Amino acid sequence: MTSTDASAPVVELRAATRTHGSVQVLAPTSLTLHAGGAAAVVGPNGSGKSTLLRLVAGADEPTSGSVRTLGLPAARARLRRREDVTLLLDGLPTYRDLTVAEHLQLVSSAWAGRHDLAGVAETLAAAELDRVRDQFPAELSSGERQLFALATTLYRPARLVLLDEPEQRLDSRWRTVARRLVGRALDAGRTVLVATHDSGLRDDVAARGQVLELAEPGRR
Template sequence: MTSEPAGDVLVDAVAVTRTYGTVQVLAPTSVRLRAGQGAAVVGPNGAGKSTLLRLVAGAEAPTSGTATVLGAPAERARRRYRDRIARLLGPVPAYPDLTVAEHLRLVQVAWAGRYPGPEVDEALAAATLDRVRDQYPAELSSGETQMFALVATLYRPASLVLLDEPEQRLDARWREVARELVLGALDQGRAVLAATHDPGLREVLAGRGPVVELAEPRR
């Protein structure tokens, strides 16, 4: 696990906006996130929650304002510090012929010497995925697929974790498990920025940092 000294600013987005043509999909929004902090991005559909995450991830550039991540412009940080930023912004790419457990072992190998734990079976048990450890991605239910994506994202070392509605397709029981996993990441000293509609996850993140409330932009 890679973490930053407490107090270090990992995300500093200042009045960022995003416009496509004449349509503004994200009104001016600011968020600052330090090591060990969580931030919940909330608002109605169409308010720009996913867009804000993509700007912080460096996947898109803001139309105005600045997004600084790990001390560099977000677009540059995306390439320079990819080993310190974990992202779940859509479906997780998976190898069809590797089992759930083998995917996590692959993460272990890829980051050998940099990630001290937990072991694969421990991580799967914490996510209540131990019973599907030997199944292939295509054999998972939609809820299992989402939990697998969250576990795989959190399993690798990272100082900053970006999550876009990690509660998608999860029932009430698994939403509680997802909250515990996110809380565990915060306890490890990671910063977590998550867009969410889940009141429980919002509460977990609000206990560790700001809530970014977005209103639907005027078209």
């Protein structure tokens, strides 16, 4: 399989593990996602969901087994295929003096030429963020900040979307909005890997793909 193999799975874990010191925080895990596929990663706190996403993002490397993203070892894919992966793992880096709308405009400008997603106004409306469009990140509530992070992450035209608990800090109404935004990404044929504790989001993704259940620490 070469770096240009377009038929390669978008995500492929083969018996991937991660150990910190003497503690195995990710038991051997395998997963294959082809283009347009989706998987919800579920499991209790500490079961390794974020660890798995970090491996797929190339932000960390497996202790054993392999993790390939876009046909490359994930760490190499991270450097060479930046434009193809968008991720919400540790919050969204923001500029304190750019408004919510200006962040989206920045993303759109940065990817001009291949950005075929909806306009900023429509995207803010879909995320129910129009009301805060002219506010700065520091002026947002924690739930607004999370929805802003999700909407901005999804506004990159990358074909692989990695989301770590996009529902966090959202109330039930905004969780529905978050589910709708993830659903739109799936409708657009993007490949989505999402770690979640939200049963609704898990079910949405399960209906379109698969569920990967990680075992509780101590029960591996």
